[in-house]
Amino acid sequence: MLLFKKKFLEAIRTGEKVQTIRLWKHRRMRSGQRSYIPGIGAIRILGVEPVEIDRLTDADALPDGFPDARSLRKELQTLYGEKIALGYQAYRITFEIGGEVDRNEATPCNETT
Secondary structure: OEOOOHHHHHHHHHOOEOEEEEEEOOOOOOOOOEEEEOOOEEEEEEEEEEEOHHHOOHHHHOOEOOOOHHHHHHHHHHHHHHHHHOOOEEEEEEEEEOOOOOOOOOOOEOOOO
16 A cells, blocks of 8 residues: 555645655565555556665656755655665655555555645
């Protein structure tokens, strides 16, 4: 399951937000995996790749629903400042809405960007 703050749900519904950046000690999801977003429904994970926050560009920010990289990095710092300081790896997760998901089978990922 991928959790998001309520402020991101409309952008996900409209397709403006089709990725999220998460900070993990170890990769928690994989391409092709099915999951679930509360308030949205079933999703399919299209890709999971490590990224460096300092190297994110404006082009990286747009599919995440942000106008530019500066705004995306600011949000990541707000949400994950402690994890960034501890050296957690950032991962870009791309997804699409759709498909059926048994919520009991969906892999938990309880973070909120």
